[in-house]
Amino acid sequence: MASQLLHHRILHRGTAPASAPIDRRNLRPPTTCAAAVTPSLHRKLRVAVIGGGPAGSSAAESLASGGVETFLFERNTSSAKPCGGAIPLCMIEEFDLPLSLVDRKVTEMTIVSPSNITVDFGKTLMPHEFIAMVRREVLDSYLRSRAQSAGADVKTALVTEIRTPSTTNAPYKVIYTEEGSRRELVVDVVVGSDGANSRVAKAIEAGEYSCAIAFQERIKLPDEKMEYYENLAEMYLGDDVSPDFYAWVFPKCDHVAVGTGTVCSKQNIKMYQRGIQCVHLS
Numbered sequence: 277m278a279s280q281l282l283h284h285r286i287l288h289r290g291t292a293p294a295s296a297p298i299d300r301r302n303l304r305p306p307t308t309c310a311a312a313v314t315p316s317l318h319r320k321l322r323v324a325v326i327g328g329g330p331a332g333s334s335a336a337e338s339l340a341s342g343g344v345e346t347f348l349f350e351r352n353t354s355s356a357k358p359c360g361g362a363i364p365l366c367m368i369e370e371f372d373l374p375l376s377l378v379d380r381k382v383t384e385m386t387i388v389s390p391s392n393i394t395v396d397f398g399k400t401l402m403p404h405e406f407i408a409m410v411r412r413e414v415l416d417s418y419l420r421s422r423a424q425s426a427g428a429d430v431k432t433a434l435v436t437e438i439r440t441p442s443t444t445n446a447p448y449k450v451i452y453t454e455e456g457s458r459r460e461l462v463v464d465v466v467v468g469s470d471g472a473n474s475r476v477a478k479a480i481e482a483g484e485y486s487c488a489i490a491f492q493e494r495i496k497l498p499d500e501k502m503e504y505y506e507n508l509a510e511m512y513l514g515d516d517v518s519p520d521f522y523a524w525v526f527p528k529c530d531h532v533a534v535g536t537g538t539v540c541s542k543q544n545i546k547m548y549q550r551g552i553q554c555v556h557l558s
C-alpha cells in the first residue's frame with residue numbers, strides 16, 4: 277500500500293471550509309479494524325501522529341480505536357499553550373469532554389471596541405448555554421490520556437526530522453529525540469498536527485502560510501477584583517492591544533488569563549501585551 281503523508285491543515289483546505297460544522301456522532305474512526313490490517317502489509321497499518329494538541333490527540337484516539345498501530349508524539353506535555361482557552365458548548369458535546377475540565381461556565385462575554393463601546397455577546401446565548409473556560413494544559417493532557425487509553429503509544433519526544441519515501445511503496449521515517457536519545461520510527465502514514473511552525477508542513481513542502489504569535493499571562497487578582505470576573509470574559513479590539521487580532525481577559529479557576537495575539541506585527545507582541553495589561557489594570 278502506498279504510504280501517505282497527511283497534513284491536517286491541507287486536508288482542511290481541500291475538503292471543507294474550516295467553519296463547516298462537524299457532527300462527531302456521525303463520524304466513524306477513520307480506519308475500521310478490518311481496514312487497519314492492510315492486506316499488502318500483512319500487519320496493522322502504522323501511523324505517526326506528530327503533535328499532541330487537540331487535533332493530534334483526537335486523531336490518535338480515533339486511529340487507535342479503529343485498530344491502527346498509533347504513535348502520538350508530543351514534545352512538551354507540561355507547559356501551558358498561550359491560548360485563550362474559551363471553547364464553545366458544542367465542542368464539549370462533540371468531543372465528549374467531561375465538565376470537570378471546565379474551570380468556569382461564563383455567560384457574559386463582552387467585546388470592547390477601540391472607542392470603548394462594549395457589546396455583550398453573551399446575550400446571544402440560550403438560557404442553558406455558556407462559554408467554557410479551560411486551561412489548555414488540562415484539556416490537552418486529558419485528550420492525550422484518552423488517546424493512550426484507546427491504545428495509542430504516547431511519546432514525550434521532539435520530532436526533529438521526517439524523511440519522506442523515495443519510492444511509492446517505501447515507508448516514512450520519523451526521527452525524534454526521546455529522553456536525550458536520538459531514535460527512529462518507520463511508519464506507513466504521518467499525520468501532521470504539530471501546530472503553527474509545523475515540521476510536517478516543511479517536510480511535505482507545504483509552502484508559506486501565515487500564523488499568529490500569542491502572549492498570555494496568568495494573573496491572580498485580589499478576591500474582590502476576581503469577583504468581577506466571576507461570570508465575565510472580555511475581549512478587546514484596537515491597535516493598542518493588537519492591530520489584527522484581539523486581546524482577552526478570560527477567567528479561569530483562580531486567576532484571569534490575560535493575553536493577546538497578532539499575525540502581522542509579531543515583533544510588537546510585548547508592546548500589545550503591555551497594552552492589554554494597562555486596559556485590564558486601569
Ligand SMILES: Cc1cc2nc3c(=O)[nH]c(=O)nc-3n(C[C@H](O)[C@H](O)[C@H](O)COP(=O)(O)OP(=O)(O)OC[C@H]3O[C@@H](n4cnc5c(N)ncnc54)[C@H](O)[C@@H]3O)c2cc1C
Nearest residue numbers: 327329330331350351359360361362435470471488490537
Ligand atoms: C492568540 C490565540 C488565541 C486563541 N484563543 C483560542 C480560544 O480562546 N479558544 C479556542 O478554541 N481556540 C483559540 N485559539 C486557537 C487554538 O489555539 C488552536 O485552534 C489550537 O491550538 C489548534 O490545535 P492543534 O492541535 O491543531 O495545534 P496545537 O494546539 O498548536 O498543538 C500542536 C502540538 O504539537 C506539538 N509539536 C509541535 N512541533 C512538534 C514536534 N516537532 N515534535 C513533537 N511535538 C510537536 C506542540 O508542542 C503542540 O502541543 C487561539 C489561537 C491563538 C493564536
